Amino acid sequence: MTEIPASATTSGPAPVTAPPTRRRAWIAGLEGPRGLAAICVVVVHVAAVHTPWIVDATRIDFLGQALTFFFVLSGFLLYLPYVTRAADGKTAPPVGWYFLNRVRRVFPAYLVIFLLVNFVLRASYTSNPVTLGWDRVTDGTGTISDPARLLAHLTLTQSYFPSTLQTGINPAWSLTTEWGFYLVLPVAGWLLFRSVGDRPLAVALVPAGVMVGVGLLSATVVGVLQTRSDLPVLEQFWGANWYAVLSRSFLAFADTFGWGMASAVVYAALVHGAWSDVSTRRVQVLFGAATAMFLGASIAVFLLDLRYTASVFAVAAACFILTIVAPLGRGEPSPLASVTDWSPLRFIGMISLSSYLWHYPVIIVLERWGLPVPPTVTGLIWGSVVVLAVTFALGAASYYLIERPAMRWRT
Numbered sequence: 001m002t003e004i005p006a007s008a009t010t011s012g013p014a015p016v017t018a019p020p021t022r023r024r025a026w027i028a029g030l031e032g033p034r035g036l037a038a039i040c041v042v043v044v045h046v047a048a049v050h051t052p053w054i055v056d057a058t059r060i061d062f063l064g065q066a067l068t069f070f071f072v073l074s075g076f077l078l079y080l081p082y083v084t085r086a087a088d089g090k091t092a093p094p095v096g097w098y099f100l101n102r103v104r105r106v107f108p109a110y111l112v113i114f115l116l117v118n119f120v121l122r123a124s125y126t127s128n129p130v131t132l133g134w135d136r137v138t139d140g141t142g143t144i145s146d147p148a149r150l151l152a153h154l155t156l157t158q159s160y161f162p163s164t165l166q167t168g169i170n171p172a173w174s175l176t177t178e179w180g181f182y183l184v185l186p187v188a189g190w191l192l193f194r195s196v197g198d199r200p201l202a203v204a205l206v207p208a209g210v211m212v213g214v215g216l217l218s219a220t221v222v223g224v225l226q227t228r229s230d231l232p233v234l235e236q237f238w239g240a241n242w243y244a245v246l247s248r249s250f251l252a253f254a255d256t257f258g259w260g261m262a263s264a265v266v267y268a269a270l271v272h273g274a275w276s277d278v279s280t281r282r283v284q285v286l287f288g289a290a291t292a293m294f295l296g297a298s299i300a301v302f303l304l305d306l307r308y309t310a311s312v313f314a315v316a317a318a319c320f321i322l323t324i325v326a327p328l329g330r331g332e333p334s335p336l337a338s339v340t341d342w343s344p345l346r347f348i349g350m351i352s353l354s355s356y357l358w359h360y361p362v363i364i365v366l367e368r369w370g371l372p373v374p375p376t377v378t379g380l381i382w383g384s385v386v387v388l389a390v391t392f393a394l395g396a397a398s399y400y401l402i403e404r405p406a407m408r409w410r411t
Helices: 031-050 053-058 060-087 095-120 149-153 172-193 200-227 232-240 242-247 250-271 279-301 309-327 334-341 343-350 352-368 377-408
Strands: none
Touching: 031 053, 031 060, 031 309, 031 343, 031 352, 031 377, 053 060, 060 172, 060 200, 060 279, 095 149, 095 172, 095 242, 095 352, 095 377, 172 200, 172 250, 172 343, 172 352, 200 242, 200 250, 200 309, 200 334, 232 242, 242 250, 250 309, 309 334, 334 343, 343 352, 343 377, 352 377
16 A cells, blocks of 8 residues: 555564664554554444445544555655655666666555456455445355456556446556656656755655645545535445546545655655754654644535545644654654554554455355344444454565565566
8 A cells, every 4th residue: 555665674673763773664553553454444444344334423534534544654754764865866776776766566466356256255346335335244245257357457557447347356456556757757757856956855846745735636526516416425436437546546646655755745844954953852743733733624525525634634644654754764763663663553554455456355255154243332443443453464474475565576
């Protein structure tokens, strides 16, 4: 789902403080939040399938904004090398190596899991589940065999077509969205290095600002188009139609990546001594307060049923990332990073890509096997624990057998 820095391919615990070569160092504190976000996504999907009344009564589906955190974190981690190299007067990262890293980060795990889900478990969605009902989780599942549809899934382009949107491993739509960002980022980086001048950090904010503007404009356009549709709101966002394709596209989420890019510029500024007259504690407090403010605003937007929830939540996510890593940018310890990288959560964050891909097929298969999940609060807890346990077991196996070897492979 999101990027793991190159240094994450080595084993061993992440340091809590940045060493002297801090621009190349692993940034501690971010893997645990990734793990917590993965848990939130699983719980939301279990609730939607087994206890929809709890979703309606509590709006627990807000936890699905954890996916927005993944997008923001990708923007932060992937743009940071461009920003730091520009600020240090170095050349841009090699594009070929960048794309090789993107391919081996996502495709080995995705392809193996998809093929197992589709041909062994026969748990792919062959039709859009929204038209059948989320609570009828096993309906419309089986094996995708049509060559054209199969090719779309093998290339992660299924979300570009109404006929294949939300089919296969349905949460994999977000990987298609991520790949939109992966393709655009080198262009943004090229423009940055073409116009870097003597104020590289100020210039680095321009691509981030453009991304935010594109995302907000696209979301607005999609919203206008959706208001002209007679389709139910759920189908407008998830159904087999062009409105949903546009709403799931990279363009509609560009601002979430853009806020991550902006946070990378702020972090690089801290590395280079910006705001040195302000104490690190005060910097953290300011970012923490901004996190709380925008989180509250995103909840309000969500409850009002407005279409910019992810846009507002993305600002909170970017501020949260900076709250964690601000001391590290100054070469100081970050006690908050020690908390957020609590070992169990850090492990889940490490295997989050595979776990994310496995969790919905796990829900489907357990439902087929008749896993008893009463439509109660206790049932939701029980169902979530079982699905999480099976998901993380499969995610760990996929990580150690597929992901880590692929990330460690060198040409």
